[in-house]
Amino acid sequence: MTAAAFLDARPALRAGTELSPALIRGPVVVHLIRHPDGERSFEVGPKEHFLISRLDGTRTLAEIGAEYARRFERRLDPVGWTQLLRLLGARELLAGQGSAVAVDRSTRTEARSTVLRGKVLLVRDPDVFVGRVLRLLGPLLRPWVAVPLLLAAVAAQVVLATRVPELVADTGAVFGRPLDLVLVVVLLWFAVTAHEIGHGVVAHARGGRVGEIGLKWRLPVAIMYCRVDNYLFLLRRRDRVLAAAAGPAVNLVLLLPFVVAWCAQPTGSPTRQALSALLLLGSLQGLSNLVPLPPLDGYKMVSHALGMIDLAAESARFLGSLARRGRSVAHYPRASRGAYAAYGVGAVLVVGGLGVGLVVVSHLLWGQRIGALAVAVPVALLLFLLAGSITRWVRARRAGAARPSGPRGNG
Secondary structure, eight states: OOHHHHHTOOOBBOTTOEEOOOEEETTEEEEEEEOTTSSOEEEEOHHHHHHHTTOBSSSOHHHHHHHHHHHHSOOOOHHHHHHHHHHHHHTTOBTTSOOOOOOOHHHHHHHHOOSSEEEEEOOSSHHHHHHHHHHHHGGGGSHHHHHHHHHHHHHHHHHHHTTHHHHHHHHHHHTTOHHHHHHHHHHHHHHHHHHHHHHHHHHHHTTOOEEEEEEEEETTEEEEEEEETTGGGOSOHHHHHHHHHHHHHHHHHHTHHHHHHHHHSOTTOHHHHHHHHHHHHHHHHHHHTTSSSTTSHHHHHHHHHHTBSSHHHHHHHHHHHHHTTOGGGGGSOHHHHHHHHHHHHHHHHHHHHHHHHHHHHHHHHHHHHHTTHHHHHHHHHHHHHHHHHHHHHHHHHHHHHHSOOOOOOOO
16 A cells, blocks of 8 residues: 555544543643443553544544644654554554454452452443433532532531530440441441432533442442443543532532431430431541542542542652652643642641541540540551551552553654
8 A cells, every 4th residue: 555545544433432631640641542342441642642533534644644743743654653553453442343342240240259348230221320310310410409509518517517526425325326326327328329329420410421330348348339430531620520529419418407307306315316426427428538538539529620640649759759859850840740749748637637536536436435445446547557558559659660651652
């Protein structure tokens, strides 16, 4: 085939291939390319994304190359095109390569599940299910409904914050009443389910796709989950942030009727004490998810708002390089330097504050019953979690160093 005939070709991406908006990873801008099977993805740079996003079957390679030359002031020759098309072909991303291989998620999930740890899918077509829920609850997402509900939830949290000593004392009393405690735990479990479905509903409303709804367990804990497949492929940052914020918002809004019931009960009554426990633990459930630490929703919200991926790991990497006065720091744009430094320092302060708060709450709830153990146990738990986090970060960093980089060539 002559060069002219080659450049007259009109290749197209396989239907269903997804391209993410620009995302920041460390000092560089990347785009994610996702295979239609939903299981495979890889990163490319802005130049490769510029070319790949224009492979729609209507434009020739020569036409796309001319656009590329005007944008980047560099012409792409047939050799560069061949490398890019071979890459896409090897990843089965070009139209005409046959249908995408269907992935039997249920079989794979059952094979990996054990009695002690695993998950099971509960909905055959989760995206259709979430769409039905959206049609049912859609009016609640309209601004003139959602905003007043959120403001009422914030006001309720302010009221509860002024009564923390009473809430803590009542919660301690409920821990001595097994039936009341079981009821509170069951309600909190259903709140987790609503939290997860909330993510899926808002993501679906914003153009996202729900891949799984199921039950996962790590005994003795079992919770519902809802997995949104393409958070990072939503084009607008606002949509990604709203989808991540939906879960905590649902938690706090669901507490509103219980706040009203709590206010109507006389102080010290068993019913008010049970409601106090539900409100305290439910508030912690919702507010703790807003903490900007992985893997919590607050972390996802901050990451999406900044347009960054692997924010925590990249922040740690940046601060490590800064402490060593490494040359790579100079490669970071000024805005990225500020974001990574601020997040890293803020994360340390947040972790320290949460650790102190956990110890204080444990002492208030159980100090009179178990004495020094009320402090020793949470401190030991915090040290265990810290050691685990450090271990995971070191492994992730080693894996990142060993992982071959995504395509960066072609101009």
